Amino acid sequence: MIGKVSLFVLGVLMPVMLAYAAAGHLPGKTWPVIALGAVAFTLMGMNLVLAARLPGLDAVFGGLDQIYWVHKWTGMIILTAAFLHQQIKISNDGLEVTAALSQLAVEVAEVAFIGLVVLILISFFKRVPKMPKITWEIPYGLWRWSHRLLGVVFIALAFHQSFVKAPFDGNALLSVWLNIVALAGTAAFLWSQFGFLLRRRSYRVVAVDKHAAATIVDLEPVGRAVNVRPGSFAFVHFSSKGLREPHPFTVSQVRPGGGIQFSIRGLGDYTRRLRDVIAVGDTARVEGGYGRFHHHRGGAKQVWVAAGIGITPFLAWADHLKPGDAEQIVLIYCVRNEAEGVALDRLRAAADRVPGFTLKLHMSDTDGRFDAAKLVSYLPFEIGQASLWFCGPAPMRDGLIKDLKAAGKAPRSVHFERFEFR
Numbered sequence: 155m156i157g158k159v160s161l162f163v164l165g166v167l168m169p170v171m172l173a174y175a176a177a178g179h180l181p182g183k184t185w186p187v188i189a190l191g192a193v194a195f196t197l198m199g200m201n202l203v204l205a206a207r208l209p210g211l212d213a214v215f216g217g218l219d220q221i222y223w224v225h226k227w228t229g230m231i232i233l234t235a236a237f238l239h240q241q242i243k244i245s246n247d248g249l250e251v252t253a254a255l256s257q258l259a260v261e262v263a264e265v266a267f268i269g270l271v272v273l274i275l276i277s278f279f280k281r282v283p284k285m286p287k288i289t290w291e292i293p294y295g296l297w298r299w300s301h302r303l304l305g306v307v308f309i310a311l312a313f314h315q316s317f318v319k320a321p322f323d324g325n326a327l328l329s330v331w332l333n334i335v336a337l338a339g340t341a342a343f344l345w346s347q348f349g350f351l352l353r354r355r356s357y358r359v360v361a362v363d364k365h366a367a368a369t370i371v372d373l374e375p376v377g378r379a380v381n382v383r384p385g386s387f388a389f390v391h392f393s394s395k396g397l398r399e400p401h402p403f404t405v406s407q408v409r410p411g412g413g414i415q416f417s418i419r420g421l422g423d424y425t426r427r428l429r430d431v432i433a434v435g436d437t438a439r440v441e442g443g444y445g446r447f448h449h450h451r452g453g454a455k456q457v458w459v460a461a462g463i464g465i466t467p468f469l470a471w472a473d474h475l476k477p478g479d480a481e482q483i484v485l486i487y488c489v490r491n492e493a494e495g496v497a498l499d500r501l502r503a504a505a506d507r508v509p510g511f512t513l514k515l516h517m518s519d520t521d522g523r524f525d526a527a528k529l530v531s532y533l534p535f536e537i538g539q540a541s542l543w544f545c546g547p548a549p550m551r552d553g554l555i556k557d558l559k560a561a562g563k564a565p566r567s568v569h570f571e572r573f574e575f576r
């Protein structure tokens with residue numbers, strides 16, 4: 155909440171107020187148009203800061219996945235403000251372009267605006283909007299490039315705002331503000347593109363288990379380990395050909411001494427190739443840990459619901475439970491059948507070791523569809539007293555929460571991990 159409020163205050167209120175102070179006395183639509191441009195530019199700079207994975211920011215927003223969610227919707231506000239700024243014409247009186255540089259600033263902005271519209275639309279729409287028989291999804295690589303180029307567009311717009319002939323004093327607070335935004339946004343963009351060189355750590359693959367439902371990869375650090383907690387996720391890529399693009403995966407085991415594990419479901423090109431290609435001895439580069447999916451703030455009664463590969467954060471949590479833990483926790487693991495369950499031996503060992511931890515395996519082949527009524531029936535306590543922790547497909551999560559609320563059985567709080575950034 156605090157992150158979203160700060161974003162609104164700094165990204166919207168501040169530029170609007172400064173635009174009014176700088177140009178409020180000017181006729182007609184001048185100050186609102188300047189305010190729209192200032193809002194679009196400020197939010198763009200802030201969005202670059204949000205995307206830079208800066209330490210501490212995820213705590214303010216409640217996790218990196220939350221940051222990306224805010225980042226995505228801020229993109230739409232930027233697009234709207236930039237569009238209005240560009241479309242609403244203001245009086246040119248006294249604004250004749252006097253120098254070649256300010257003329258160039260206008261032309262650069264025109265090209266940058268087209269780039270902005272195209273790139274934000276590519277970024278926003280994961281799939282071609284609902285069209286019959288078209289299921290083409292914008293490839294992640296293209297989507298990532300659209301993001302990189304948005305940084306270049308921002309630098310072009312920083313040039314525009316610095317050199318365009320503006321109808322207000324160059325010493326106005328608005329100019330100072332926009333220059334600060336330009337510097338912060340550019341620095342954040344450079345950090346997001348090159349900062350990984352400082353953040354990545356080397357690991358060696360020490361075991362690969364090709365389980366029916368996931369490829370389970372154990373890594374040991376070569377030198378310094380990343381700082382991860384059970385429930386964190388990290389970006390990882392491997393030395394083998396075709397596996398060099400970093401992908402996010404939750405750490406499914408955190409071992410003493412820095413060893414970590416990823417359990418990876420073959421859902422697309424990269425993750426399927428990984429299953430075929432990865433081998434013991436390969437080098438991995440890991441960047442993390444990220445995320446705020448940590449059940450310690452979940453209270454005395456907790457329900458953990460995992461669907462399919464959504465078990466990964468719960469696996470790491472279950473490993474770290476101790477016999478003396480005071481919480482009463484029920485983990486409901488939804489799979490089609492027993493063979494699909496990843497690391498069931500570890501979950502069962504945790505249930506034997508920790509009196510407060512219960513594992514309920516819901517197998518849809520025999521138990522039917524998992525729904526809100528089944529969830530409630532598996533619990534030895536009222537769900538209204540418990541926090542609900544979910545990791546699995548978003549439609550399943552939304553359906554469960556809606557049905558629980560409709561039945562008057564809303565949990566005390568709901569926490570979930572998104573396995574998707576865009």
Ligand SMILES: Cc1cc2nc3c(=O)[nH]c(=O)nc-3n(C[C@H](O)[C@H](O)[C@H](O)COP(=O)(O)OP(=O)(O)OC[C@H]3O[C@@H](n4cnc5c(N)ncnc54)[C@H](O)[C@@H]3O)c2cc1C
Nearest residue numbers: 294400401402403404417418419422423424425466573574
């Ligand atoms: C926080 C988080 C934790 C995750 N934890 C796990 C886990 O523990 N186990 C697991 O099996 N999966 C996990 N995933 C999902 C996993 O990252 C994707 O399944 C994988 O990246 C898909 O890559 P692909 O090329 O095989 O599939 P594709 O079909 O190419 O991509 C499927 C979707 O995955 C996302 N994606 C693809 N490439 C990337 C990338 N380089 N970076 C970010 N997102 C990308 C995109 O949204 C894309 O639409 C997690 C995702 C997130 C965001």
